[in-house]
Amino acid sequence: MWASCSRREASPAGGSFRVATQLLPAGWLLLKEDAVACASGPGSCRNCCILLQVQDTDSPAACNRCRMVLWCSDICKKSDFLRHMQCGECWLMLQSEARAEIQDLLQEACLALRLWHASAGSTTRSLCSNEALLMSQGAPGILPEQLQVAAKWMQASIGHLDVPSWDHLQPASAPDAAMYLCQVITNSLEVMPWIAPAPALEGGRGRFSSAAVIYRHASELNHSCSPNVIYNFKHRKGQNGPQMALRSIKPVAAGEPLTISYVNVLAPVSERQGSLCARHKFNCTCERCCKELAAQPSGSGSACQSWLGGLQDGIHAASMLLFEEDDAAGAHAQALQTWCAAVAKGCPETHPMMLELSGVARSAACVCAMHQKEVLVHLDTWGIAFAGHHISAAAWWAMRLSQGLQLKHDQGLSVLCSEAGSAFTTAAVGLCNLLKLLMDGSWPVKQEQLQESATMPVELTCCSSDNELTPAVLSQAIAMCMAKANRLLQAAYGPGHEVLEMASFLPYQVHASQELAMQICQAASII
Numbered sequence: 001m002w003a004s005c006s007r008r009e010a011s012p013a014g015g016s017f018r019v020a021t022q023l024l025p026a027g028w029l030l031l032k033e034d035a036v037a038c039a040s041g042p043g044s045c046r047n048c049c050i051l052l053q054v055q056d057t058d059s060p061a062a063c064n065r066c067r068m069v070l071w072c073s074d075i076c077k078k079s080d081f082l083r084h085m086q087c088g089e090c091w092l093m094l095q096s097e098a099r100a101e102i103q104d105l106l107q108e109a110c111l112a113l114r115l116w117h118a119s120a121g122s123t124t125r126s127l128c129s130n131e132a133l134l135m136s137q138g139a140p141g142i143l144p145e146q147l148q149v150a151a152k153w154m155q156a157s158i159g160h161l162d163v164p165s166w167d168h169l170q171p172a173s174a175p176d177a178a179m180y181l182c183q184v185i186t187n188s189l190e191v192m193p194w195i196a197p198a199p200a201l202e203g204g205r206g207r208f209s210s211a212a213v214i215y216r217h218a219s220e221l222n223h224s225c226s227p228n229v230i231y232n233f234k235h236r237k238g239q240n241g242p243q244m245a246l247r248s249i250k251p252v253a254a255g256e257p258l259t260i261s262y263v264n265v266l267a268p269v270s271e272r273q274g275s276l277c278a279r280h281k282f283n284c285t286c287e288r289c290c291k292e293l294a295a296q297p298s299g300s301g302s303a304c305q306s307w308l309g310g311l312q313d314g315i316h317a318a319s320m321l322l323f324e325e326d327d328a329a330g331a332h333a334q335a336l337q338t339w340c341a342a343v344a345k346g347c348p349e350t351h352p353m354m355l356e357l358s359g360v361a362r363s364a365a366c367v368c369a370m371h372q373k374e375v376l377v378h379l380d381t382w383g384i385a386f387a388g389h390h391i392s393a394a395a396w397w398a399m400r401l402s403q404g405l406q407l408k409h410d411q412g413l414s415v416l417c418s419e420a421g422s423a424f425t426t427a428a429v430g431l432c433n434l435l436k437l438l439m440d441g442s443w444p445v446k447q448e449q450l451q452e453s454a455t456m457p458v459e460l461t462c463c464s465s466d467n468e469l470t471p472a473v474l475s476q477a478i479a480m481c482m483a484k485a486n487r488l489l490q491a492a493y494g495p496g497h498e499v500l501e502m503a504s505f506l507p508y509q510v511h512a513s514q515e516l517a518m519q520i521c522q523a524a525s526i527i
């Protein structure tokens with residue numbers, strides 16, 4: 001999937017980035033990937049990264065030699081012990097002088113040693129690196145001397161190993177050590193340290209502490225503070241580092257760069273820029289940062305304070321729930337609650353954080369549709385613009401699934417084919433009924449009507465079977481629906497309110513099943 005949906009492209013400014021090779025819908029699972037190397041922070045298992053205080057039954061096991069490194073269980077110790085010894089980490093941890101001299105780079109140095117160990121003779125040497133910049137005083141937040149001291153300690157750690165007796169490893173020179181260190185600084189991802197203390201996420205969700213992990217494919221993705229791809233981590237006892245999954249959260253056009261966020265996107269611009277400097281040593285030039293930095297002098301943040309905190313926490317909690325696919329319905333409910341609370345406190349629906357929230361909710365709706373979970377039951381309390389957004393996301397997914405029914409092996413959807421029918425129908429019914437309400441002119445739609453619309457049966461009688469359903473007819477019908485819906489929306493709420501998402505699935509409905517086509521036409525024919 002990864003290779004067929006994306007490719008690497010050279011950046012004119014140097015380096016490269018990954019772009020989509022086809023239109024990627026929101027909610028698509030793009031990649032699952034194991035870690036190349038990982039180094040957890042103190043208080044968590046050195047192998048699987050689980051926080052030691054939340055692990056369930058096993059007792060932590062310590063390294064008998066350095067006594068500095070802990071594993072959550074004998075299973076993880078057994079899996080990681082040789083690596084810990086063979087990469088020189090154990091020796092490094094024993095050196096109190098080293099720990100004092102490179103304390104700010106100790107985790108990076110351990111990860112670099114583990115990367116060296118993992119990559120001997122393999123492909124990770126091709127990981128990108130900002131070495132030239134880092135070593136020439138050009139990078140923010142770090143001095144080349146600090147890197148050189150850390151590289152010196154790494155080399156000493158490797159030098160103390162009996163490397164030639166392990167035939168798959170090569171001794172690392174000083175420049176090699178520096179290269180691995182710079183690769184780590186350029187590419188390592190932090191395993192969500194900010195989720196650990198969140199009280200709303202107790203009960204096994206805030207399971208990782210701050211671990212730094214290197215993934216081969218994910219390291220090709222540039223950062224954006226408004227990313228179109230999210231990543232999550234799956235903990236597996238006995239495995240070195242969590243497994244990462246990448247999922248699109250917005251539709252991504254062919255040719256558009258795929259981006260993830262290396263930091264917490266909910267933080268204000270100064271904090272995001274600060275974290276990127278501190279951890280990754282670059283100044284972010286993404287579109288959102290440029291806009292927000294340009295607007296900063298006249299910005300008035302204080303008026304937002306009453307709803308900002310709740311909104312941040314709510315997006316955060318919903319995102320975390322969404323990371324666990326099984327909890328998509330929970331993520332959706334959390335997003336719903338957050339949306340309503342923020343609106344009630346006067347937050348404008350067009351605020352960038354509300355857009356972030358709608359991204360999370362839309363993804364949740366997509367995942368629910370995929371798994372045939374009832375996504376429409378929550379509609380009674382959604383804001384109307386959001387409801388349209390939400391139903392159409394589910395309907396859009398349902399259509400993709402119905403395509404899968406016809407195309408079988410199309411893009412990995414075949415496994416879902418046999419189950420697609422009911423999700424498709426539920427979502428399509430919801431969409432058509434919402435359209436009907438809009439067309440009937442009952443605007444703004446009342447909560448009870450919305451609730452009803454999710455369960456109302458759709459009559460197919462308006463569309464006679466001898467009507468020819470060509471793509472052009474369908475497009476025209478949808479366009480008319482959209483225009484009318486938007487006129488109503490704008491009359492009620494003013495300019496800038498649009499049911500945009502329905503348009504976004506237009507190119508797909510030409511492939512949709514006859515049944516769906518009839519339903520759409522029927523809704524449209526009420527105009």
Ligand SMILES: C[S@@+](CC[C@H](N)C(=O)[O-])C[C@H]1O[C@@H](n2cnc3c(N)ncnc32)[C@H](O)[C@@H]1O
Nearest residue numbers: 015016128187219220221222223282284285286
């Ligand atoms: C993990 S790599 C991403 C892929 C990399 N661009 C490459 O050439 O393979 C991270 C590096 O890309 C660059 N980068 C990524 N996102 C950026 C952004 N939003 N602004 C500026 N530089 C960025 C920085 O040099 C950063 O250290």
